[in-house]
Amino acid sequence: LIEQKSAGTWLLKSWLAKDRASISVQLQAILQVSPLRRFKTPNGYSMSVGSSNCGAWGWISDQKGYRYSAVDPLTQRPWPAMPEAWQHLATEAAELVGFQHFIPDSCLINCYEVGDKMGLHQDKDEEIFEHPIVSVSLGLPIIFMLGGLTRSQAYQKILLEDSDVLIWGGVDRLKYHGVQSLRKGLHPIFGSKRYNLTFRKAK
Numbered sequence: 001l002i003e004q005k006s007a008g009t010w011l012l013k014s015w016l017a018k019d020r021a022s023i024s025v026q027l028q029a030i031l032q033v034s035p036l037r038r039f040k041t042p043n044g045y046s047m048s049v050g051s052s053n054c055g056a057w058g059w060i061s062d063q064k065g066y067r068y069s070a071v072d073p074l075t076q077r078p079w080p081a082m083p084e085a086w087q088h089l090a091t092e093a094a095e096l097v098g099f100q101h102f103i104p105d106s107c108l109i110n111c112y113e114v115g116d117k118m119g120l121h122q123d124k125d126e127e128i129f130e131h132p133i134v135s136v137s138l139g140l141p142i143i144f145m146l147g148g149l150t151r152s153q154a155y156q157k158i159l160l161e162d163s164d165v166l167i168w169g170g171v172d173r174l175k176y177h178g179v180q181s182l183r184k185g186l187h188p189i190f191g192s193k194r195y196n197l198t199f200r201k202a203k
């Protein structure tokens with residue numbers, strides 16, 4: 001089921017249901033190598049979510065700012081490789097809504113626990129904005145906020161549930177977005193957490 005949420009935003013409901021068990025196994029293997037950690041923001045706070053990455057480039061944040069790094073600052077080694085199946089599913093999801101040749105070089109892994117949230121922000125650390133972004137939701141549901149091109153514009157709320165895939169690009173690529181705080185619950189595979197995989201072309 002494809003739902004168009006805005007001119008450049010689509011939601012594929014339950015699209016990954018058949019793949020979620022294998023994704024979970026691959027996810028745990030990646031997190032054994034590059035564990036979840038809370039990034040520090042440039043103004044000295046810690047982010048609410050736990051994060052890691054796989055793929056050639058990983059999104060990081062510290063006192064020096066937000067950027068992409070080929071090396072995990074925690075392990076001082078390259079990030080774990082992006083599983084081929086993950087790259088393919090991101091490419092296929094993008095194609096399904098009309099974005100050809102999307103080959104992500106970065107997958108940010110965010111892990112939300114009860115009460116964790118992400119305030120409204122834009123994704124603008126990538127070199128070019130012509131490529132879409134593909135986001136995979138796993139585990140507990142959360143309310144996603146899709147705003148406008150300025151922070152003060154009203155946002156629409158979109159419920160993101162396990163195995164949903166959200167794709168956005170074109171005129172929506174630089175829209176403000178965030179998620180409301182995670183409510184308590186128990187998911188049969190992912191337990192008391194929500195994971196989000198964000199596929200981007202960083203470079």
Ligand code: MD3
Pocket residue numbers: 009108110118123133135146166168172173174175176177178179196198
């Ligand atoms: C932008 N993560 O890590 S998915 C992020 O669920 C981030 O962990 C959120 O935003 C998460 O930067 C949200 C990303 C997303 C989804 C839909 C969008 C970004 C969007 C629609 C328009 C613009």
Ligand code: FE
Pocket residue numbers: 121122123177
């Ligand atoms: Fe974002």
